[in-house]
Amino acid sequence: xxxxxxxxxxxxxxxxxxxxxxxxxxxxxxxxxxxxxxxxxxxxxxxxxxxxxxxxxxxxxxxxxxxxxxxxxxxxxxxxxxxxxxxxxxxxxxxxxxxxxxxxxxxxxxxxxxxxxxxxxxxxxxxxxxxxxxxxxxxxxxxxxxxxxxxxxxxxxxxxxxxxxxxxxxxxxxxxxxxxxxxxxxxxxxxxxxxxxxxxxxxxxxxxxxxxxxxxxxxxxxxxxxxxxxxxxxxxxxxxxxxxxx
DNA sequence: CACCAGGCCGTGC
DNA sequence: GCACGGCATGGT
Numbered sequence: 001x002x003x004x005x006x007x008x009x010x011x012x013x014x015x016x017x018x019x020x021x022x023x024x025x026x027x028x029x030x031x032x033x034x035x036x037x038x039x040x041x042x043x044x045x046x047x048x049x050x051x052x053x054x055x056x057x058x059x060x061x062x063x064x065x066x067x068x069x070x071x072x073x074x075x076x077x078x079x080x081x082x083x084x085x086x087x088x089x090x091x092x093x094x095x096x097x098x099x100x101x102x103x104x105x106x107x108x109x110x111x112x113x114x115x116x117x118x119x120x121x122x123x124x125x126x127x128x129x130x131x132x133x134x135x136x137x138x139x140x141x142x143x144x145x146x147x148x149x150x151x152x153x154x155x156x157x158x159x160x161x162x163x164x165x166x167x168x169x170x171x172x173x174x175x176x177x178x179x180x181x182x183x184x185x186x187x188x189x190x191x192x193x194x195x196x197x198x199x200x201x202x203x204x205x206x207x208x209x210x211x212x213x214x215x216x217x218x219x220x221x222x223x224x225x226x227x228x229x230x231x232x233x234x235x236x237x238x239x240x241x242x243x244x245x246x
Numbered sequence: 247c248a249c250c251a252g253g254c255c256g257t258g259c
Numbered sequence: 260g261c262a263c264g265g266c267a268t269g270g271t
Contacts, residue, residue, distance in 0.1 A: 011252055012252095094252080097251090097252055097253085098251090098252080098253040098254060099250090099251060099252095099253050099254080099266080099267090099268095100251055100252080100253090100267095100268085100269090101250080101251040101252085101269080101270060101271095102251090102252080103251095103269085103270065104251080104268070104269055104270070105251095105252090107269085108268095142267085145267085145268065145269080146267085146268090147266075147267030147268050147269095148254090148255095148265090148266045148267050148268090149254095149266095149267085150267090152254085182254090182255085183253090183254065183255085184254085185253060185254050185255085186253090186254095187252075187253060187254085188252090188253070188254080191252075204252070205252095206252040206253080207251085207252070207253090208252065209252085237252075241252085248271105249270105249271090250269105250270085250271085251268100251269090251270080251271105253266105254265105254266095255264105255265090255266090256263105256264095256265090257262105257263085257264090258261105258262090258263085259260105259261090259262085259263100
């Protein structure tokens, strides 16, 4: 259970709800309920979603060997994984994430689903597709609590077609392309590329990671964290974010 | 009641 | 190119 919390509700996805005895989400048109690793190993969709084809054991060894900070981060969160999320959902999710907190992001995500998604099971709505979300007006979005991000969402709906181009682009080009959407800067673009397109070259730099870089890695650039900068980033993110709270 | 939140936009140097 | 304030809203 607790090992799953950091993966499902630690900031990479806003689709999951804590139901007490399990975590639930509507993905791929149906409701999923998981409580431990055994729940998803054998299901083809969840096997892909939880990225079981990737050798995290090997990656952990390489990353932990880089330095003491990463070794501690890996030791603290050995079960961490990068979920393979839907690109569109990731795009809107990380537009919502800017200058926002996880709890509130999840709330807005849920209200968008209830307002524009499909109720696939009583009390459970899918996240709206771009077409479904195109019904929304700016005022409606504002009333759902999106705040100043309302116009960003509308622009993303208009430019949703960009997502089909991303797989064919080099990382830097893909990032630039995403940044042509209003409300998408470097950080959000890198999150979309990581969580929506599973690009492990990504290295999202938010306030937390910026502090880590300044304190522990002065002068170092992203290449230090290769060949999977995204994994290093994710371990460091979970590690230092909880240091403050504990 | 302040202050912050997995930032970005617009403006001004 | 970098620095700055503004931004909607709710959590703590």
